[in-house]
Amino acid sequence: MNLLLRALLAALPICPVVLAQDGAGTGVCTATSLNDAARDANPAFRRALAMHERAVRERVESGIAGARGGGVLTIPVVVHVVHDGGAENLSDATVIDGIAQMNEAFANSGNFHSPDGYDTRIQFCLAQRDPQGLATTGIEHIQSTLTDLTAEMQDTQLKALSHWDPLSYVNLYVVREITSLVVGAAAAGYAYLPGMQRLPEDGIVGVRLSRPFDRQRESDRA
Numbered sequence: 001m002n003l004l005l006r007a008l009l010a011a012l013p014i015c016p017v018v019l020a021q022d023g024a025g026t027g028v029c030t031a032t033s034l035n036d037a038a039r040d041a042n043p044a045f046r047r048a049l050a051m052h053e054r055a056v057r058e059r060v061e062s063g064i065a066g067a068r069g070g071g072v073l074t075i076p077v078v079v080h081v082v083h084d085g086g087a088e089n090l091s092d093a094t095v096i097d098g099i100a101q102m103n104e105a106f107a108n109s110g111n112f113h114s115p116d117g118y119d120t121r122i123q124f125c126l127a128q129r130d131p132q133g134l135a136t137t138g139i140e141h142i143q144s145t146l147t148d149l150t151a152e153m154q155d156t157q158l159k160a161l162s163h164w165d166p167l168s169y170v171n172l173y174v175v176r177e178i179t180s181l182v183v184g185a186a187a188a189g190y191a192y193l194p195g196m197q198r199l200p201e202d203g204i205v206g207v208r209l210s211r212p213f214d215r216q217r218e219s220d221r222a
Contacts, residue, residue: 048194049193049194071121072121072122072123073121073122073123074123074124074125075122075123075124075125075170076124076125076126076127076128076138076168076169076170077099077124077125077126077127077138077169077170077172078126078127078130078136078138078139078140078162078164078169078170078171078172079095079098079099079126079138079139079140079172079174080140080142080161080162080171080172080173080174081095081139081140081141081142081174082142082143082144082146082147082158082161082173082174082175082176083141083142083143083144083147083176084143084144084145084147084148084176085143086147086176088147088174088175088176089141089143090174092137092139095126095139095174096126099124099125099126102124103123103124106119106120106122106123106124107119107120107123108120124170125138126138126139127164127169130164131164131165131168131169140162142161142162144158144161146158146161146175147175147176147177148175148176148177148179149175149177149178149179149205150179150180150181151178151179151180151181151187151190151205152180152181152182153181155201155205156200156201158173158175158205159171159173159200159201159202159203160200163200163202163203166198166202166203167198170204171202171203171204172203172204172205172206173203173204173205173206174206174207175205175206175207176207177207178190178205178207187207188206188207189204189205189206189207190204190205191203191204191205
């Protein structure tokens with residue numbers, strides 16, 4: 001998966017539209033806190049991130065970044081619905097609708113159209129084959145108390161529940177609640193920046209698949 005795309009994916013559900021929704025008005029994003037801590041603790045992450053930033057900058061400056069021949073890039077996603085037997089165990093239909101909303105947002109179409117928006121020519125589909133080559137819906141339902149997640153302490157435990165090859169899939173984890181030791185409760189989601197690929201931390205975590213693109217919530221915030 002190319003470097004620009006990884007940077008884009010890392011930004012998907014990191015912060016809600018209003019930062020006060022993430023950390024009770026602290027003005028700090030959960031992902032910012034996690035990435036800052038990773039930079040401080042992991043020299044390899046710092047080096048990898050610097051390398052990716054240089055590569056992205058060079059691609060942008062050379063004009064290579066947008067050269068895909070006008071086609072649409074479709075990325076397979078596996079959604080890990082982590083639940084403890086409650087309403088957080090989203091139905092497959094809800095997950096499918098969430099993917100459809102995400103595609104609308106990336107295409108700047110439908111309810112997400114904006115005159116200032118842009119069609120990224122990036123779309124997402126639920127994986128049809130698992131890492132062993134077997135047919136799959138691209139949706140896993142995993143029962144675990146980690147659905148109530150403390151990001152700094154339990155992130156790698158969550159992703160260890162199921163982690164498909166990140167070079168072939170986007171791993172998206174949906175949980176009931178995310179709490180940050182730094183930011184507080186009610187985080188909408190987070191992801192690490194490029195540099196964590198192939199590592200246990202690779203993956204996107206959100207409270208609900210549709211929450212970053214929830215039409216009613218966005219309307220309420222406007």
